[in-house]
Amino acid sequence: MNTTDTLKQFYLAMMDRYGPQGWWPAGSPFEMIVGAMLTQNTAWVNVEKALLRLKAADALTARAIDAMPIERLAELIRPAGYFNVKARRLKNLVRWMVDAYDGDVERMKAAQPASMRRQLLDVNGVGPETADSMMLYALGHPRFVVDAYTYRIAVRHGLICPPTEYDDLQAVFEDHLPSDAAMFNEYHALLVRVGKEHCKPHARCEGCPLEKFPHDAEAR
DNA sequence: TTCCAGGTCA
DNA sequence: TGACCCGGAA
Numbered sequence: 033m034n035t036t037d038t039l040k041q042f043y044l045a046m047m048d049r050y051g052p053q054g055w056w057p058a059g060s061p062f063e064m065i066v067g068a069m070l071t072q073n074t075a076w077v078n079v080e081k082a083l084l085r086l087k088a089a090d091a092l093t094a095r096a097i098d099a100m101p102i103e104r105l106a107e108l109i110r111p112a113g114y115f116n117v118k119a120r121r122l123k124n125l126v127r128w129m130v131d132a133y134d135g136d137v138e139r140m141k142a143a144q145p146a147s148m149r150r151q152l153l154d155v156n157g158v159g160p161e162t163a164d165s166m167m168l169y170a171l172g173h174p175r176f177v178v179d180a181y182t183y184r185i186a187v188r189h190g191l192i193c194p195p196t197e198y199d200d201l202q203a204v205f206e207d208h209l210p211s212d213a214a215m216f217n218e219y220h221a222l223l224v225r226v227g228k229e230h231c232k233p234h235a236r237c238e239g240c241p242l243e244k245f246p247h248d249a250e251a252r
Numbered sequence: 253t254t255c256c257a258g259g260t261c262a
Numbered sequence: 263t264g265a266c267c268c269g270g271a272a
Contacts, residue, residue, distance in 0.1 A: 073258035078268060113268035159260050180258060233257080
């Protein structure tokens with residue numbers, strides 16, 4: 033089976049088992065941008081706690097965060113972990129948003145996607161995964177988000193051999209699937225589900241939607 | 253109570 | 263290659 037068919041079969045098998053994951057989360061695009069920063073190395077449940085605290089403080093706008101003392105911001109996002117690092121990074125991000133786009137996500141959506149990704153990567157604290165999460169989930173651009181789950185699943189199923197760079201793994205998906213933001217969104221969400229429930233550091237293949245495809249639970 | 257999971261930067 | 267950190271699982 034070629035890569036295109038393999039990726040399609042993976043998608044169908046996961047969708048058949050789990051159904052749509054209902055990401056395109058509620059909340060504003062700006063909330064998604066903040067969430068993308070806060071979820072670095074962090075479970076989403078903890079990110080939600082931090083987002084709720086920001087919301088309660090009426091601080092879910094670029095301008096509000098830009099104007100806030102960094103100590104206050106760190107305290108608000110404490111549940112998301114790495115709060116000092118993330119407060120600094122969030123500050124960098126909103127500073128750039130206010131400077132370059134008047135703090136307006138709609139203006140960011142109107143920018144050329146390739147240029148936007150480069151600008152995001154230029155913000156200290158935004159790496160490739162965070163940039164692509166923002167591109168896909170906040171701005172609606174078809175970028176395939178690669179994370180630790182994606183990497184583990186791809187290695188164990190022989191899609192890539194370690195070490196593989198972020199961009200190379202991303203290309204495996206983007207070059208073999210139609211460029212569709214809604215599908216990329218769903219695909220990533222399904223991979224995360226598989227990663228959490230089965231494709232953990234110590235694989236639990238029993239009952240995995242991808243169990244029927246060739247795999248090696250040892251491979252990392 | 254310890255262990256673990258997990259992006260980015262210097 | 264280590265530093266940054268929480269909350270939930272073991």
